[in-house]
Amino acid sequence: MTTAPSDAVTVLPLSGRRLAVYLINMAGADARLTAMQAKLAALDLPFTRIEGVDGRALRFPIPEFDERAYRLLHGRRTTPPEVGCYLSHVACARALLAGDADLALVLEDDVSFDPDLVAVVDRAALNGDAWNLLRLTSVNRGRKHAIRDLGPGRRLAIALTREKGAGAYVIDRRAAEWIVTDLLPMRLAWDIAFDLEFLSGLRAAFVDPLPGSQRSDHPTQIQAGLRAYKLGRSRYLTVLPYRAWLEVARLACRGARLLRERLRRRGRDVAAAGPDAGPGQQA
Template sequence: MLKTSFTYTDMSLPIFVINMKNSVERWQKTYNRLQTLGLECQRFEATVGKSLDETETSHWYDPTANLKKHHRNMTPGEIGCYVSHMRIWQHIHDKNIPAAIIFEDDLLIENHLQENINNLSKLQDWDMIKLSDNRANPFIHTETLSSQVVLGNYLKVPNGGQGYIISQQGVKKLLCRKPFFRPVDVDFQFHSEIDLQVFGMKPYPVSEDLSFQSEIAAINAGRHSNHSTFLRNAKHRLAMYLQRKKISGDLSKVIKSQ
């Protein structure tokens, strides 16, 4: 059972790090890095998708919805990754934690992470704040939070689940995804389906550590069970195109009045 060792305030909040059972070195590296920044973190053991039996898999994953609404079947690795995130969301919900940071463990963490966290005190009624983007997707609108930090919204929400902040109201929305049918980072991009308000905070404080092969991906290794058909692929592309016409969140509603 995961235990929360400190209380959320405007200046600090729980940090959960998704880490494979045997990835001790990677956990230690992430833990030590956050310690140097004066931040505590808690390890959350990753789920190995290929270790789930058929009953467990069907508890989390809906292959029928996947066939209708995604362009290819999910791999055991994608299922395990989504389950890992969803188990943390459930923990945040059950413990009534106001907000938390979720990290995967293959990260480079910048010194300004604490400044990003400090600026949360200027926000209200937000669901998710992305802390990384390896593809440099632009903001549509921005609000300056401090001399160094800017909050923005998107038409194209960054993929990847390497690092983000999630609120209690955000996890309640995300838990409605169960059973899921797309990879977790793709579901973030389809934010409007559950009215998930997604923002980003730049400069992003985390990025993927490309010096490591993802151990989560390696342990969960597996190929897609089919090639995407033309029709499935076309439906997915159209759905994504329409989704990217919708702004990910209203900045005017999350900035506290001065």
């Protein structure tokens, strides 16, 4: 199996489900592409390159971007690099829906991986009922609450607080549909927006510990200069209440799901212990 960028999507069989791998890479970012080719070749993982959208080349207004909502909810003026990043991820969801794969591993071109990445995603695919969106990286360090065991040293987990970072994740076709419908037009930065799956009845889970990292030797192509786009202090009048509501909703929705998962696991443990097991055996 070779690892190379291609216009034809290579699909990898994975525990009965078909996985496509999409690498977002901007035109001219050749050093990043070369580095990612080497990393993915080491995993024997074929991929399809998705050319990143250059937000600075866009001519606003565009239908995929809601400038008014972005100002009110995100507190920034139109930020072309963030718009380009957002639409690049949307392009990956569209690519999944246009093909016949069941899942897509979406990668930014500045991530690195543990050697067991493919095996971890394979085992997570066997627990597909627990997620539509599988998070493999984060730039936050919030607590992850375990819900399923994934084998040596890894767990599926739920985060009850906001987790930013979209360097590597897996989506199923339902999540892809959500991205191209509910998440357009753009109103927030990508790594905030795709952390809101619970508002649409979808399930997200982390692999814990994370098998990927967003630490990179390459300079950022998005974050540089973002301060210049921030609105004045008046932005807090709309941004803070909105963010507070999101945190409450996240805690309520994901907390209820965490409780259901733990009750289900407890029920399985009790059933496995058998009707004649004593209290000590069922604990």
